[in-house]
Amino acid sequence: NAGVTQTPKFRVLKTGQSxxxxxxxxxxxxxxxxxxxxxxxxxRLIHYSVGxxxxxxxxxxxxxxxxxxxxxxxxxxxESAAPSxxxxxxxxxxxxxxxANTGExxxxxxxxxxxx
Amino acid sequence: AxxxxxxxxxxxxxxxxxxTLDCTYDTSDQSYGLFWYKQPSSGEMIFLIYQxxxxxxxxxxxxxxxxxxxxxxSANLVISASQLGDSAMYFCAMREHYGGSQGNLIFxxxxxxxxxx
Numbered sequence: 001n002a003g004v005t006q007t008p009k010f011r012v013l014k015t016g017q018s019x020x021x022x023x024x025x026x027x028x029x030x031x032x033x034x035x036x037x038x039x040x041x042x043x044r045l046i047h048y049s050v051g052x053x054x055x056x057x058x059x060x061x062x063x064x065x066x067x068x069x070x071x072x073x074x075x076x077x078x079e080s081a082a083p084s085x086x087x088x089x090x091x092x093x094x095x096x097x098x099x100a101n102t103g104e105x106x107x108x109x110x111x112x113x114x115x116x
Numbered sequence: 117a118x119x120x121x122x123x124x125x126x127x128x129x130x131x132x133x134x135x136t137l138d139c140t141y142d143t144s145d146q147s148y149g150l151f152w153y154k155q156p157s158s159g160e161m162i163f164l165i166y167q168x169x170x171x172x173x174x175x176x177x178x179x180x181x182x183x184x185x186x187x188x189x190s191a192n193l194v195i196s197a198s199q200l201g202d203s204a205m206y207f208c209a210m211r212e213h214y215g216g217s218q219g220n221l222i223f224x225x226x227x228x229x230x231x232x233x
Contacts, residue, residue, distance in 0.1 A: 033220060040125075042207060042225040058220060090161065102149060102168070103211055105221055107161035 002026050006091050006108035013081045013115045021076040021111050023091030031094045032074035033058075033105065034066060036087040043090065049074055050096075081115045088112050119143065120208050120224035128230050129198045136183070137193040137227045139208030145169075148212050150191040151221060152182065155205040164206075167191060195229075203231045 004025045013019055023032065030051050035043040035058075045058030047066040055066045063085060065077045074093075078085060089111045097103025121140045129135035141150065152164040167175045167182045175182040183192040195202055205228050209221040 035223075040225060042120075043209075043223040045220050045222070048220050059222075088159070092161075097149065097211060102151075102166040104151060104163045104166060105153075105161075106163075110159050 004091055004093055004106050004108040006089075006111045008111060009109065010112050011114070013078075013113065015082060015115060017081050018077070018079050019081065019113075020078075021089055021091070021113075023074045023076070023093075023108060025072055025074075025091075025093040025106070027093060027095075027106065028071070029093035029106070030071075030096045031103070032068065033092045033094075034064070034074065034076045035090045035092065036060065037090060037110075038087050046076065046089075078113075081113075083115045086113060086115045119212075119222045120210055122208055122224035122227050124227045125225075126228045126230070128232055129195075129202075130232050131200060132197055134194060134196045135198055135229065137195070137206050137208075137229065139191045139193065139224060141189050141191060141208075141210050143189075143210065143212050145212045148210055150182070150184070151209040151211070152180070152191075152193045153207045153209065153223075154202075155207065155226075156201075157204070161207075165193070198231045200231050200233060203229060205229075 033048040034046040049068040052071040067075045091108040092105040095101045148169045150167045154162045165177045165180045179196045181194045205226045207226045208224040
């Protein structure tokens with residue numbers, strides 16, 4: 001059981017470079033999320049998706065774009081990286097919350113991104 | 117206004133003692149869910165316990181229990197018989213519009229728990 005897999009685990013970028021973080025889940029979850037974690041700030045939602053082909057903005061979406069072309073994959077893109085985007089990024093997925101389940105999030109291991 | 121407030125940035129507890137981590141939340145919804153996650157120093161996020169707003173009994177999972185006081189909008193995590201392996205960051209989170217289309221979890225800033233031998 002792979003669960004939620006993020007690639008890459010570590011990346012160093014220069015200001016202005018672009019990159020894509022890939023998240024893949026094998027649990028057939030409808031919902032997927034990208035969070036960033038910064039010291040003292042907890043986890044803040046960047047973007048999320050409630051199904052294939054859908055995306056929505058979270059709390060801190062500026063500077064990021066996402067795509068959900070396949071149900072199992074959720075991509076996070078940085079078009080022009082900035083030092084303020086240095087962070088640990090977590091992908092997560094969940095079943096649709098409802099009477100049958102809690103909608104708890106299943107997390108990937110995180111991706112540490114440094115922008116110089 | 118913060119949706120989830122964890123007022124204890126750091127806490128210490130003696131091994132084998134119980135500890136309570138505080139969490140208050142702010143919502144006008146009647147239907148919502150509350151979650152606690154643990155993040156050890158290795159970085160992964162581990163789901164601990166869930167409480168639905170309509171659940172009449174406090175949730176329990178092994179040594180973890182959630183002290184849910186709806187009128188006070190608090191959802192404190194109680195860890196009984198603390199172990200050294202409980203040393204970690206603990207995050208409280210809430211899902212509003214439970215069962216609806218919103219979907220996302222809102223997290224507090226966390227409490228760092230250190231268990232002393």
